[in-house]
Amino acid sequence: MNKNLRPVWQYLIPIILTLFFLSLLSTRTHRALWYEQWALNLISPVTSVLSWSKNQVADHWKHYLYLVGAGKRNIALENELKILRQKVVTFDELVFENQRLNDVLSLKQNSWPDSIAAKIIGYDPRSEYKSIKINKGSSQGVKTDMPVVAMDGLVGKVGPVFSNEAIVLLVIDPASSVDVIVERSRVRGLLVGMAKDTELRPGYFLTRLEYLNRTSDLQISDVVITSGLDQLFPKGLLVGTVETISNNRFGIFLDADVVPTVDFSKLEEVLVLKYP
Secondary structure, X not given: OOOOOHHHHHHHHHHHHHHHHHHHHOOOOOOOOHHHHHHHHHHHHHHHHHHHHHHHHHHHXXXXXXXXXXXXXXXXXXXXXXXXXXXXXXXXXXHHHHHHHHHHHHHHHHXXXXXXXXXXXXXXXXXXXXXXXXXXXXXXXXXXXXXXXXXXXXXXXXXXXXXXXXXXXXXXXXXXXXXXXXXXXXXXXXXXXXXXXXXOOOOOEEEEEEEEEOOOXXXXXXXXXXXXXXXXXXXXXXXXXEXXXXXXXXXXXXXXXXXXXXXXXXXXXXXXXXXX
């Protein structure tokens, strides 16, 4: 700015502001004087900019507060949704457990009233020995060699027994042996555990039907049940179905791979039979 004009503005600005404020203090209702109108026109853009800026700041602040509040509400809703999902899962699990317990109770009442219902509390499918641990023991009347069954058929027999727990040796364990017959043809054989996974039915393990005469009437998908002749298992318990048939290595007998009807990987409740 020109140095000659600077003193002029130094005096002019105070005069303009004075006239503006005098016009504001005036209580007259007459038409604005020319210098009042001129002062208002001069100040109006500044006040408009300030008013617009104030409104923008206020709008942005309100928007920010809204976003903060919305974020908090979203977090609260997400936490509530997680809680509700867990409640649904818990409810579904209770429904499934109730259905399983009803099935076990029905099996107990209709087939084996003198039996002991138990829950599985331990099972390691990776172990070389196939066994499960149940939550009933000698205090509840469980004894060694008692048969153990589920809704789908034979599970195994009781091994070591403790006060409130017991180990059950599964029919798929290599140390297990069960005297069985083929339901259709009444062919008799010895079923031993193999602890070997099936290829076509994941989660199921194979057992082997041994010491069958080469002329035995045996077919794929034949149903195998307990014979009762070993005096360890009651007659007629469902054991499994024949999957393959082959000559044994000596060529004297037939062998058959049998898939148990029980899916041991999904087993959760069992019945311990007071037999004989």
